[in-house]
Amino acid sequence: MRLIPLMLSGLLLATALPAVAQDQQAIEKAVTENPYRTDDQKARDQYRHPIETLEFFGITPGMTVAEPLPGWYTEILGDLVRDEGTYIALNLPPHLYDNADRRARTHAWRDGYIASKGELFGDKAFARFMLTKDNFAADNSVDAILAFRSLHGWVYSDVLDKALAEFYTVLKPGGVLGVVQHREDEDSPNTPADRRGYLKQSFVIEAIEAAGFVLEAQSEINANPKDTKDYEIGVWGCRRFCG
Template sequence: MTMNIKKSLLVLAGTLALAGGAQAADLNSAIKGDHRSKDFAARDQYRNPAETLEFLGIEPDMTVVEITPGGGWYTEILGPYLGEKGKLYAAHFPEDSESSYYQRSLKNFKDKLAANKKAYQNVEVTEFSPQTGREIAPAGSADAVVTFRNVHNWMYRGYEDKAFASFFAALKPGGVLGVVEHRAKVGTSKEDMVESGYVTQDYVIEVAKKAGFVLEEASEVNANPKDTAKHPKGVWTLPPVLRLGDEGKEKYLAIGESDRMTLRFRKPKS
């Protein structure tokens, strides 16, 4: 091999390394950015955003739908990460909801976006309302749909099947569905899942498959072996909610946030 060829290969390798490093740095910058709430950033140790988004295959040029972003924990990361190249649909509570909590949460979220237009320049708020069939994003437009700790809420309202069907409709063929959810022990009844906020991994897979998805891979990146999933006030006993207040607080802080499944599904290409 001549010196010129060797030099060309070294330059190419260096270029590829820089490209990969730049992408990783973009995600890291979004996670470490000054725009993030300190309270939110403190939960990174439990929610592992870099490892989670990498496992789900989220790239900065993708069109992504985030389901019920709440206060915007993941939006603070996804918005800047997708930046100018990508697009984030934030499928929040319905505008016409009669729930004062929903209305307040939606207003606070919109205020958050308006307060930092640079960070959230390519974020569009849509509605997640499975019972009405409204689109979370234009049909077949999304590269990925992601949802974090929400399935138990849909089960409580009885529309988890409709929710997953709406994800399937929004995704392009070959698109990814990423699900992070509090994990119940195998064999937990559906009634106990709804009561506790913990859902069995098998049940989430069953609902996703019913909607047409194929399970591609499961990750333990958000596992917490300290969590027994058996608490007086269900998952809300643990941080960040700490529903029991000071009662047993140190014990529950030592456990940390819940044990969670992290699942990557795929919409078949045909």
């Protein structure tokens, strides 16, 4: 059985496993005493609640953790699992991009990303492409995959089902697929085709369960009542409050 911890910013889906005290302390240290984080990153803690989010997902320092499309959480995760666990950076494969320059830069990303972060990841981390002939990791070898605000992009690229199938294969039985995603209102007439960055919670859960996952828990940790969801450019219009 693989589990979904689902969190929406709106939506947060995850295994709500109680963290032991030392794991809680390790997460707090990776957030508050992390020399790799910038002041701009720390300024968004009030919106993104990284300590509560990672505790909800049950992340511990000894895990093998994969992060698709590394971003705001990367410095936290890298610092957290560097000594006892393994960090895996994931990116979409170059062939999904129409732009030749983007394809070239994506190719270069795989070979240089880990080194570009200096000592953050240690010597066990690696970078891989998703959605290639060979999965990014061995079957049943990954403890957690954390998808932060990325599912809408996979929907727009029509690769969501393929990505979820790969995640299911590489996760250990009982492993965690943690999802944080901006949430569309269930009664909204908007659809993924509108490319607004929001997804309905029912749509996300249905897609993930169809891949074989079992919904373990949901959380409102990142729910934001200030997000009116009526911005002309979608979720990107509420940067200040939606994080």
